[in-house]
Amino acid sequence: MSRLTGVLFKSTLAFILFTTTWFISLGQVPKAWGAGTQNGSLDRLESVLRPIVKAAAEDGIELSVGIQDLSGTYGGGKVQVGSSDVYYAASTIKIAIVTALMQDIEAGKYALEQTIQVQPEQVVGGAGSLKDGKFPLDITIESLARLMITQSDNTATNALIDLLGFERINAFIEKQGFETMQLGRKMMTPAKSPAADNYVDGEELLTLLERIYAGEILTAKSRDQILAWMKAQEVKTKFGAALPGKPIAHKTGELGDVSHDIGYFLVPGREAAVTVLTKVTKPEDAGKAQELGNPVVQRAAKAVYNFLMDTPAPAEAVSADTWPALLLAVNPIIREAEDKGIRVSVGLKDLSGKPGDRELLLGSRQSYMPASTIKMALVSALMKEVDAGKLTLEETVKVEKEDVVGGTGSLQKETFPQDVTIERLAKLMITQSDNTATNVLIDVVGLDEVQNLMDELGLDVMHLGRKMFAAAPTPEQDNYIDAEDLVHLLAYIHSGSFLSDNSRDQIIDWMKAQEVDTKFGAALPDAPIAHKTGENANVTHDAGYFLVPGREIAISVLTEVTTTSSFDEAQAIGNPVVQEIAKAVYETLESEMTFTDVPEDYWAAPYIEGAVAASLVNGSSETTFAPERPISRAEAASMLARSLRLKPGLASPPFHDIPADRWYAADVAAAYASGIVSGRSESVFDPYSPVSRAELAAMMTRAYEYVHGPLPGYDDGLSFQDASEIPDWSRESILKAVQLDFVNGYSDDTFRPDSVASRAETLKMIVRLLSK
Numbered sequence: 001m002s003r004l005t006g007v008l009f010k011s012t013l014a015f016i017l018f019t020t021t022w023f024i025s026l027g028q029v030p031k032a033w034g035a036g037t038q039n040g041s042l043d044r045l046e047s048v049l050r051p052i053v054k055a056a057a058e059d060g061i062e063l064s065v066g067i068q069d070l071s072g073t074y075g076g077g078k079v080q081v082g083s084s085d086v087y088y089a090a091s092t093i094k095i096a097i098v099t100a101l102m103q104d105i106e107a108g109k110y111a112l113e114q115t116i117q118v119q120p121e122q123v124v125g126g127a128g129s130l131k132d133g134k135f136p137l138d139i140t141i142e143s144l145a146r147l148m149i150t151q152s153d154n155t156a157t158n159a160l161i162d163l164l165g166f167e168r169i170n171a172f173i174e175k176q177g178f179e180t181m182q183l184g185r186k187m188m189t190p191a192k193s194p195a196a197d198n199y200v201d202g203e204e205l206l207t208l209l210e211r212i213y214a215g216e217i218l219t220a221k222s223r224d225q226i227l228a229w230m231k232a233q234e235v236k237t238k239f240g241a242a243l244p245g246k247p248i249a250h251k252t253g254e255l256g257d258v259s260h261d262i263g264y265f266l267v268p269g270r271e272a273a274v275t276v277l278t279k280v281t282k283p284e285d286a287g288k289a290q291e292l293g294n295p296v297v298q299r300a301a302k303a304v305y306n307f308l309m310d311t312p313a314p315a316e317a318v319s320a321d322t323w324p325a326l327l328l329a330v331n332p333i334i335r336e337a338e339d340k341g342i343r344v345s346v347g348l349k350d351l352s353g354k355p356g357d358r359e360l361l362l363g364s365r366q367s368y369m370p371a372s373t374i375k376m377a378l379v380s381a382l383m384k385e386v387d388a389g390k391l392t393l394e395e396t397v398k399v400e401k402e403d404v405v406g407g408t409g410s411l412q413k414e415t416f417p418q419d420v421t422i423e424r425l426a427k428l429m430i431t432q433s434d435n436t437a438t439n440v441l442i443d444v445v446g447l448d449e450v451q452n453l454m455d456e457l458g459l460d461v462m463h464l465g466r467k468m469f470a471a472a473p474t475p476e477q478d479n480y481i482d483a484e485d486l487v488h489l490l491a492y493i494h495s496g497s498f499l500s501d502n503s504r505d506q507i508i509d510w511m512k513a514q515e516v517d518t519k520f521g522a523a524l525p526d527a528p529i530a531h532k533t534g535e536n537a538n539v540t541h542d543a544g545y546f547l548v549p550g551r552e553i554a555i556s557v558l559t560e561v562t563t564t565s566s567f568d569e570a571q572a573i574g575n576p577v578v579q580e581i582a583k584a585v586y587e588t589l590e591s592e593m594t595f596t597d598v599p600e601d602y603w604a605a606p607y608i609e610g611a612v613a614a615s616l617v618n619g620s621s622e623t624t625f626a627p628e629r630p631i632s633r634a635e636a637a638s639m640l641a642r643s644l645r646l647k648p649g650l651a652s653p654p655f656h657d658i659p660a661d662r663w664y665a666a667d668v669a670a671a672y673a674s675g676i677v678s679g680r681s682e683s684v685f686d687p688y689s690p691v692s693r694a695e696l697a698a699m700m701t702r703a704y705e706y707v708h709g710p711l712p713g714y715d716d717g718l719s720f721q722d723a724s725e726i727p728d729w730s731r732e733s734i735l736k737a738v739q740l741d742f743v744n745g746y747s748d749d750t751f752r753p754d755s756v757a758s759r760a761e762t763l764k765m766i767v768r769l770l771s772k
Helices: 003-023 040-058 090-106 141-150 154-164 166-175 202-214 220-231 289-310 324-339 371-387 422-431 435-445 447-456 483-495 501-512 567-590 605-613 633-643 665-673 693-708 728-739 759-770
Strands: 061-069 078-082 115-118 137-140 248-254 258-265 272-280 342-350 359-363 396-399 418-421 529-536 539-546 553-561
Touching: 040 061, 040 078, 040 289, 040 324, 040 693, 061 202, 061 289, 078 202, 090 141, 090 154, 090 166, 090 202, 090 220, 090 248, 090 258, 115 141, 115 154, 137 141, 141 154, 141 220, 154 166, 202 220, 202 258, 202 272, 220 248, 220 258, 248 289, 258 289, 272 289, 324 342, 324 359, 324 567, 324 605, 324 759, 342 483, 342 567, 359 483, 371 422, 371 435, 371 447, 371 483, 371 501, 371 529, 371 539, 396 422, 396 435, 418 422, 422 435, 422 501, 435 447, 483 501, 483 539, 483 553, 501 529, 501 539, 529 567, 539 567, 553 567, 567 605, 605 759, 633 665, 633 693, 633 759, 693 728, 693 759
Parallel strands: none
Antiparallel strands: 061 078, 061 272, 115 137, 248 258, 258 272, 342 359, 342 553, 396 418, 529 539, 539 553
């Protein structure tokens, strides 16, 4: 089949597929690209994106997302999730046009400064400002190209198509080996037939972006020029709306039934090419791609960007030894939520006064819409003003009718104007999350005073830039929060570092009287807690204090539901996650370890305490743990399965020595189904046999790669004195385990691969696994 025939066939097929999607079951998720397209440490991104693809399909939006590592940080990996179908190109085809143009400029056929004349008959409608000029019009090629990319200008595009010619542009596409992409018509011009329309698919667009960036098809100068135009993108309804002010360069595309954005996320050291294509699939949604598809593109883009920012995590992000008990309790919940399309951040800080000043930050490190958690910044600034004598809680403020806004709080239902004390306004703001009271207090305190306090405390992300229910004029003037800043602010309040004891106690008393009980309050209705909720659009948060005597902590839990823009749906999905984390943390704080053979200063005591609290392992009796006892294969498989929350496979494992009624049977089945453990033979597992250090290293690296995907690179050399004694089957696993800091050698620089692993040693490795 010739390429032209192939394109015509695929284009016609695309048309048939598009028109027949109306009759396909709307419950089906679009097929994924074939296996083998994922590699490197981008693999986990597929799990992040899959719920977004599924939710979009349920809403009648077919979604295709592609990401190509351009930095090398992710081993040059590529992830493609969702539909592999052909899409109407809309304006994404203009990337092929501009690339062909720049090739001809490099060849000396044209020059950017060269002027051409645009005739009145070349003017078309749709996007772009050129159509509003006076024609005939002399204009430079550079201006046409810039308008085509930055404004998606259709008149400029058609002038460039006339300059280059269809044959030249499609010859460029053909030379790339692309079989779907084609330019069949000009902009705003009906296709003569379905086969003569403009088409793309996600994989080819991703390849084109990669080749442009790598300088394979253009010089660096031409590449940089295209990127400069893409960075100046004026259409900000998709990537631009999701990532305002972020280092991105992109090109949108939109028609009645499709909404796309493609380009580059240029986080230094984490650069990637990204394509997000959507089309509506329900007959009743025809023509609504911008209304329905843009939010999907935005959610996918934000999920990719946050993943790149969070992965790999900074070296200081999580220390496995900082707080093992809480890490074991919370991290599995975060992972499970992520697989359901929920981004989660948790900040924990010890306030008990015990030595160590423990702090733990888990999950995403990126910012969130703060919703009403930002009111903690305002109340802090307010009470600082009270301490300074500039304000008193007793003085009154006149609240006018124009001050009233909607959302939460009872003040809006009262009669205005009226005088309200600052104390009542602050109490309503914290206990009811009252938005009217909040906005009045913003006028009283001033946004600058709040920001000055945040700067003084070194809180770089937390920002109150606008009132409640007010639009932010610029991204810099919006409200932001992250789990780290929020938990630090709570710790500063509790310590009284910038407030008097009276002011600190007043804030905490208001938080104890919290009336919004959908999150921490629902999970811990009778517990000694003080907290402030926040909810808006697709985020739901809670933050405050768990005041277990002698184990007091500050805690912040932030969530963003990436599968919906619906407030009610986001609360229904996100609130249970906040509640589950709150319960897990509180139960861990309350747990007491009383094993007589695990003294408080025993090196593995924190790991054992955490594992027991998380129900990963039991003691050897009611009063002993036996930490130095060799761990059995059944115990190791059970600990890994429970720590990763693995589910048994559909088929039972083929081992005749694991009766179904054994306590470890389901855990072994789950670990076996996940590829983490294997049998001694096809039918024998040998559950009670001790695990060697070499075997344990293999289990741990398989568990890591089950969660994160294949380790993209590792040192190919072991420096242990007994390296020659390490069996070949375990060599690669030990290399990876050493690099991941799961295992290390003994003081005499030996590894001792055949030595048995202890229960304590295994728990420490699992904690380190969960900290990755």
